[in-house]
Amino acid sequence: MDGLRAVNVYVLESDEGLTLIDAGWAIEEARALLESSLASIDRKIEDVTRFLVTHVHRDHYTQAVTVRREFGSHVSLGLGDKPTLDLILEEELDADPHIEMLTEAGAAKIAAAWENFTRDSTPDKTMWEYPDAWLEQDHAITVGKRTLDAVSTPGHTQGHFVFADRAAGLLFAGDHVLPTITPSIGFEPVLASQPLGDFLTSLAKVRQMPDLELLPAHGPVGMSSHQRVDELVSFHDVRLDLCRAAVAGGATAYDVARQLPWTRHDHRLDDLDLFNAALATLETRAHLELLVAQDELTRTPSDDGIVYSLR
Numbered sequence: 001m002d003g004l005r006a007v008n009v010y011v012l013e014s015d016e017g018l019t020l021i022d023a024g025w026a027i028e029e030a031r032a033l034l035e036s037s038l039a040s041i042d043r044k045i046e047d048v049t050r051f052l053v054t055h056v057h058r059d060h061y062t063q064a065v066t067v068r069r070e071f072g073s074h075v076s077l078g079l080g081d082k083p084t085l086d087l088i089l090e091e092e093l094d095a096d097p098h099i100e101m102l103t104e105a106g107a108a109k110i111a112a113a114w115e116n117f118t119r120d121s122t123p124d125k126t127m128w129e130y131p132d133a134w135l136e137q138d139h140a141i142t143v144g145k146r147t148l149d150a151v152s153t154p155g156h157t158q159g160h161f162v163f164a165d166r167a168a169g170l171l172f173a174g175d176h177v178l179p180t181i182t183p184s185i186g187f188e189p190v191l192a193s194q195p196l197g198d199f200l201t202s203l204a205k206v207r208q209m210p211d212l213e214l215l216p217a218h219g220p221v222g223m224s225s226h227q228r229v230d231e232l233v234s235f236h237d238v239r240l241d242l243c244r245a246a247v248a249g250g251a252t253a254y255d256v257a258r259q260l261p262w263t264r265h266d267h268r269l270d271d272l273d274l275f276n277a278a279l280a281t282l283e284t285r286a287h288l289e290l291l292v293a294q295d296e297l298t299r300t301p302s303d304d305g306i307v308y309s310l311r
Contacts, residue, residue, distance in 0.1 A: 007059045008217050009034065010172055011041070014144025017049030021163055021172045022217055023064035026127045030063055050074045052141065052150070053131070054174025054217060055160040056081035062127040069129075078152065078159025079134040083190035088123050089130070097189045098278065106252025106305030107281045113274050135161050148172075153206065155199025156183040158192050164212060171212035171225045176202060179219040179228060182235055184279050186286030194293055196286040200236060203229050236287075243287045247297060250309040253285035260284065 007030075010021040018038075024030040035045050051064035051073055064075045087097075096118040102111035141148045141163070149164040153176045163172040175183045176199075186195045211226040239260070246259040257280050258269045269280055288308045291297040300307045 004059070004218055006218070008215070008219075008221070009037075010215060011038070011043075012143045012146060013043075014146075016144065018043060018047045019050040019052060019143045020048055020064075021052050022054055022060045022174065023051050023062070023067065025059040026062035026066045031066075034063065046071045048073050050143075051076065052148075052161075052163060053077045054162065054172070054176070055157040056084050057157065057175070058127065060174070060217060064131075065127060065129045068132075074133070075131040076133045076135050077131040078157075078161045079136045080152075080154055081157055081159030082130075082134065084157070084159075084188060085128065085130060087189050088128050089125065097191075098187070098282070101191065101282055101285070102254075102278060104305050105281050105285045106254035106307075107257075107278075108304075110254070110274065110277055110281060114278055117274060135159070149209075151205065151209075153202035154192065155185060155195060155202045157188055158190075158195075158198070160202070162206065164209060166210060166212070169210075169212050170215055171206070171209075172215050173206075173225070174217045177206060177214060177225060177228050177232065178216050179214060179221075179223045181219070182232060184283060186282040187279050194286075194290060196236065196290045197293060200233065203233055207233075239287055240291065243284065244291060244296065244310070247288070247308050247310055250300075250307045252305040252307055253288055254281050254305065256288065256308070257281045257284040 007022060007024050009024055012019040024034055038045055045067060048067060053061050053064055053075065056077060061077065067073050068075050099111050099115050102114060135150055138151050141150050146165055149166065151162050151164060153160045153162050156175045160174060160176055162174055162176050185199050192198055207226060207229045211224055214223040214225045214228055215221050242260055243256055246256040262269060262272060262280050269277055272280060288297060292299050296311060297308045298311055
């Protein structure tokens, strides 16, 4: 749905077995590719003793669950993603939470289409379980002779973590820092109050670390982490300026999103498919909510959704 064709899974070898950073999606194609890739280094999937998962999204987490079920691997995940798992595993939902978010954003048409889209697509709970351990705050993790800094980087999700091998000059960045696209912000079933603010704060934290070789969860490896963080910050600075200008005398997040260009090809919101139009609307909402928090905009409930205005 999101246009991504692959997730990068990184393998760390030690005498205790293999540690994988991220796992992939629990689908047949991903499992076959993981097994063949491990075979190329003379390893088997049963050699995987631990997963360090950057965040709870299905293309990163669910294959760790299914492999653990077969071979007993240990799975770690950020504690901030627990509310999402609680929602999937423990609650009977009357409706997808994104429907209400889209309605509040003034996107009633997208909300109605999203409701139709998700009505018969409840999560497959066989792919989902709680991890063995929750990652909390910043701390060190030993993997054989390596020491990884597990760094909390909420934003893309509330429980996102990156893992830095400072001695080797490597940053396993998950979806926090991607080399060719910007990670989605504000698209979680249990939403943080300031997802964009959290993301920018997390970028600043990574920028204060040494400049490391970027090993992202999607896209090519090898970019400077500092360079890419600077580019992402600059991108969001521009988006905040565009949002501020588009609000004018008052507008919903959907109104603003329809005025902004999307993707590297500068598409209009109306030209995007349903999934990406929903992402774009809620990401715009995150930008506007940050401007409210910075006391630059006001927000007023209306029958058409939340209306934002310049102070």
